[in-house]
Amino acid sequence: MADSFDVAVIGGGPGGYNAAIRAGQLGLTSACIDKRGAFGGTCLNVGCIPSKALLHASHLFDEARNEFPKLGIKATVELDLPGMMAHKTKVVGELTKGVEFLLKKAKSEAIVGEARITAPGKIDVKLKDGATRSLTAKNIVIATGSDVAPLPGVTVDEDTIVSSTGALSLKTVPKRLLVVGGGYIGLELGSVWRRLGSEVTVVEFLDRITPGLDGEIGKNFQRILGKQGIKFQLSTKVVGVEKTSAGLSVTVEPAAGGAQSKIDTDIMLVSIGRIAYSDKLGLADIGVALDSRGRVTTDAYYKTNVPGIWAIGDVREGPMLAHKAEDEAVACIENIAGRAGHVNYDAIPAVVYTAPEVASVGKTEEELKAAGVAYKTGKFPFTANARAKTIAATDGFAKIIADAKTDRVLGVHILGANAGEMIAECALAIEFGASSEDIARTSHPHPTLSEAIRQSAMGVEGWTMQM
Amino acid sequence: MSIEIKVPAMGESVTEATVARWFKKEGEIVKRDEPILELETDKVTVEVPAPADGAIESISVQAGSTVQVGSVLGAIAEGKSGSVSATPASNPQAASPKPVETPKPAPIAAAPAAAQPAVMPSVRRISEESGLSPAQVSGSGRDGQVLKGDMLAALEARSVQRPLAPAPVTLHSGPRANAAREERVTMSRLRKTIAVRLKESQNTAAQLTTFNEVDMSAVMALRAEYKDSFEKKHGVRLGFMGFFVKACIAALKEIPNVNAEIEGDDIVYKNYYDIGIAVSTEKGLVVPVVRDADKLSIAGIEAAITDFGTRARDGKLKLDELQGGTFSITNGGVFGSLMSTPILNSPQSGILGMHKIQQRPMVADGGKIEARPMMYLALSYDHRLVDGREAVTFLVHVKENLEDPQRLLLDV
Numbered sequence: 001m002a003d004s005f006d007v008a009v010i011g012g013g014p015g016g017y018n019a020a021i022r023a024g025q026l027g028l029t030s031a032c033i034d035k036r037g038a039f040g041g042t043c044l045n046v047g048c049i050p051s052k053a054l055l056h057a058s059h060l061f062d063e064a065r066n067e068f069p070k071l072g073i074k075a076t077v078e079l080d081l082p083g084m085m086a087h088k089t090k091v092v093g094e095l096t097k098g099v100e101f102l103l104k105k106a107k108s109e110a111i112v113g114e115a116r117i118t119a120p121g122k123i124d125v126k127l128k129d130g131a132t133r134s135l136t137a138k139n140i141v142i143a144t145g146s147d148v149a150p151l152p153g154v155t156v157d158e159d160t161i162v163s164s165t166g167a168l169s170l171k172t173v174p175k176r177l178l179v180v181g182g183g184y185i186g187l188e189l190g191s192v193w194r195r196l197g198s199e200v201t202v203v204e205f206l207d208r209i210t211p212g213l214d215g216e217i218g219k220n221f222q223r224i225l226g227k228q229g230i231k232f233q234l235s236t237k238v239v240g241v242e243k244t245s246a247g248l249s250v251t252v253e254p255a256a257g258g259a260q261s262k263i264d265t266d267i268m269l270v271s272i273g274r275i276a277y278s279d280k281l282g283l284a285d286i287g288v289a290l291d292s293r294g295r296v297t298t299d300a301y302y303k304t305n306v307p308g309i310w311a312i313g314d315v316r317e318g319p320m321l322a323h324k325a326e327d328e329a330v331a332c333i334e335n336i337a338g339r340a341g342h343v344n345y346d347a348i349p350a351v352v353y354t355a356p357e358v359a360s361v362g363k364t365e366e367e368l369k370a371a372g373v374a375y376k377t378g379k380f381p382f383t384a385n386a387r388a389k390t391i392a393a394t395d396g397f398a399k400i401i402a403d404a405k406t407d408r409v410l411g412v413h414i415l416g417a418n419a420g421e422m423i424a425e426c427a428l429a430i431e432f433g434a435s436s437e438d439i440a441r442t443s444h445p446h447p448t449l450s451e452a453i454r455q456s457a458m459g460v461e462g463w464t465m466q467m
Numbered sequence: 468m469s470i471e472i473k474v475p476a477m478g479e480s481v482t483e484a485t486v487a488r489w490f491k492k493e494g495e496i497v498k499r500d501e502p503i504l505e506l507e508t509d510k511v512t513v514e515v516p517a518p519a520d521g522a523i524e525s526i527s528v529q530a531g532s533t534v535q536v537g538s539v540l541g542a543i544a545e546g547k548s549g550s551v552s553a554t555p556a557s558n559p560q561a562a563s564p565k566p567v568e569t570p571k572p573a574p575i576a577a578a579p580a581a582a583q584p585a586v587m588p589s590v591r592r593i594s595e596e597s598g599l600s601p602a603q604v605s606g607s608g609r610d611g612q613v614l615k616g617d618m619l620a621a622l623e624a625r626s627v628q629r630p631l632a633p634a635p636v637t638l639h640s641g642p643r644a645n646a647a648r649e650e651r652v653t654m655s656r657l658r659k660t661i662a663v664r665l666k667e668s669q670n671t672a673a674q675l676t677t678f679n680e681v682d683m684s685a686v687m688a689l690r691a692e693y694k695d696s697f698e699k700k701h702g703v704r705l706g707f708m709g710f711f712v713k714a715c716i717a718a719l720k721e722i723p724n725v726n727a728e729i730e731g732d733d734i735v736y737k738n739y740y741d742i743g744i745a746v747s748t749e750k751g752l753v754v755p756v757v758r759d760a761d762k763l764s765i766a767g768i769e770a771a772i773t774d775f776g777t778r779a780r781d782g783k784l785k786l787d788e789l790q791g792g793t794f795s796i797t798n799g800g801v802f803g804s805l806m807s808t809p810i811l812n813s814p815q816s817g818i819l820g821m822h823k824i825q826q827r828p829m830v831a832d833g834g835k836i837e838a839r840p841m842m843y844l845a846l847s848y849d850h851r852l853v854d855g856r857e858a859v860t861f862l863v864h865v866k867e868n869l870e871d872p873q874r875l876l877l878d879v
Binding site for chain 2: 408438441442
């Protein structure tokens with residue numbers, strides 16, 4: 001096979017494989033290099049996809065046990081954890097095969113191995129068998145993603161002290177699970193094991209969970225999770241962990257400093273964030289600039305400071321989201337092909353796949369206050385939504401924030417069932433500069449949860465009708 | 468069968484027009500050749516007739532939009548009026564049992580044609596409530612899409628321009644923002660064209676103006692004597708314009724450069740005399756052209772000018788009546804002007820400015836001072852082509868022809 005490409009993409013995740021596909025569509029020869037052996041990156045192998053498989057299965061299990069009686073269904077359900085894991089593994093397997101098929105279809109060569117950039121336009125790939133394959137490429141796209149951020153003083157063994165990867169493959173349901181970090185990963189995986197029977201405690205350094213989400217949403221979200229049995233210790237930091245005969249003894253102290261205390265647990269999940277995966281690529285040797293957090297620095301066109309080397313996804317700045325990497329992949333390759341690719345960072349939605357889900361796009365009230373932007377809000381609770389009542393999922397509300405003067409939608413925040421599906425409409429609205437009135441005057445089907453979006457849009461100008 | 472309503476060809480230099488208003492609504496029955504909408508061009512308004520008998524099926528371009536020659540404005544569902552037609556709305560029989568029926572307002576932009584950009588729902592509401600067309604607002608959205616904020620800002624600008632109540636008079640000592648005290652309106656097409664043409668004219672020709680004055684006694688006496696019999700015979704009033712046109716043509720024949728134009732490196736001498744007569748209308752100045760004025764009698768010239776005047780005020784002038792012309796005459800005297808320097812009607816090389824007739828003390832033969840009805844004459848000319856001597860001679864000829872109209876008769 002040829003060892004020379006128009007584009008060589010390092011990393012086979014949502015950024016990398018979509019870059020390779022887009023390159024193929026635009027008539028560029030490409031290779032996609034990934035060291036894992038299965039394409040799809042963190043998202044597909046140990047992130048979004050397996051977690052969603054477990055979230056869905058555990059949600060049904062929980063519903064069957066706790067919600068069925070309210071709906072007039074009597075059932076006895078029993079957990080088959082290996083079976084649940086098998087479902088997850090099957091889905092992941094099918095989707096990684098799907099990515100390989102898509103690469104083949106785009107005439108992109110999928111190469112399994114560890115890439116190192118030896119010079120601009122030159123990559124050495126250490127193959128699985130130990131041999132080295134040298135490639136040349138007019139353009140190199142770094143799409144190596146991110147890795148789990150380590151917690152100082154704690155070594156992840158993926159047995160009792162686990163990262164998100166290990167938490168997706170526990171052999172048994174732990175009696176106690178301590179989640180370190182109240183971000184979306186910790187809350188999703190905490191929810192999975194809570195539903196399957198664990199006592200879950202979340203320790204968060206900050207005074208709130210899901211930092212970055214709208215404050216009002218965060219507060220209500222925590223209250224709902226609390227009702228589901230998840231315990232929270234906010235403003236608390238983990239300073240050490242000891243293995244004992246009974247499991248783990250975790251030492252915590254107030255974030256502001258003070259008296260230490262111990263929490264006993266069986267499993268500790270470290271989910272304090274992710275860091276860009278930029279070392280071991282040889283970037284320092286060829287002078288590719290990184291920022292203080294180890295992320296590859298690029299301009300608005302995803303060009304690094306070294307000609308012919310580009311970067312997209314988690315390895316550069318911005319939210320670490322699969323779809324953000326995918327958007328950047330398309331834009332970056334279009335720029336390489338001489339087209340005009342761009343990403344609108346004000347219209348990238350984010351979703352937490354708990355029950356209820358949390359979804360947001362655009363600005364939060366806190367961000368707008370800090371920026372001194374005058375705004376109006378409209379809110380609508382799912383308790384007043386007909387469909388939410390019929391499916392017994394009335395937790396949460398939808399909130400739309402619009403410019404006080406122009407009525408342009410600046411942010412949408414939804415806490416509720418199916419929020420993740422409904423946020424796409426709101427991203428489209430923001431992308432096209434819609435006003436709250438435009439959403440309010442757009443027909444929404446009845447009875448659906450999406451009517452809550454419309455009613456909250458009406459609320460911005462004070463004409464919510466169904467409350 | 469549906470027939471498209473298209474923008475008709477409106478003369479050589481006209482490629483686009485603005486839809487001024489629709490006379491008919493969707494569903495209304497029209498007869499072939501009946502005017503169904505009005506287009507505004509740089510120069511005139513043109514009525515577009517129905518291409519066939521039938522009912523207005525659709526209106527795809529709303530008032531205020533700019534359209535190109537040949538583009539589709541809407542469609543007519545062909546069919547004889549009065550007979551059973553395809554749509555109930557266009558069936559007069561169906562409506563006849565209810566003689567008193569309030570007509571429903573036509574849905575405005577309810578179904579925009581595919582070629583038009585989609586209007587956002589909020590923008591549609593604001594447009595219909597305020598009458599402000601999104602086409603008149605510059606959009607800040609994708610590809611210039613007009614957003615609600617753009618409409619609100621435009622409305623705010625409009626309300627600032629036209630305050631409902633007179634603002635209380637307050638004294639300001641220091642400098643202040645004047646935006647609130649200014650009114651900003653879009654130029655009409657005619658005004659824009661006038662602006663462009665006049666500046667073009669000034670940028671091209673080497674313009675200057677020479678003056679003279681004319682004793683109007685003879686023309687006034689002639690007019691006083693014959694005006695009744697003239698009007699009786701020709702059906703038009705005997706004014707001054709006929710004399711001036713004739714006087715100018717006689718002078719143009721003497722000084723052909725004033726009736727010529729520069730075209731590239733050539734001088735084009737016109738052996739015909741198409742005289743443009745400036746007519747002031749509410750919308751602005753138009754200059755209809757009296758063709759072959761040298762071959763017309765004074766009555767013929769007066770009739771043509773009177774006709775132009777009425778039609779110009781009604782906006783009914785045709786485009787070809789405004790094109791061409793070899794020389795122009797403008798009369799600022801009707802508004803009281805004593806003296807002015809007209810701007811050339813490019814590419815012509817001369818324009819005569821008439822002014823107010825005023826009794827002035829003149830020194831008559833024998834050193835006597837007499838009150839005479841005097842008018843100052845101005846000739847602006849293109850000095851590239853017309854020498855000062857020629858310009859002055861031209862104006863002297865005009866003066867002499869008017870002070871002694873018999874010269875026109877004898878051609879001396």
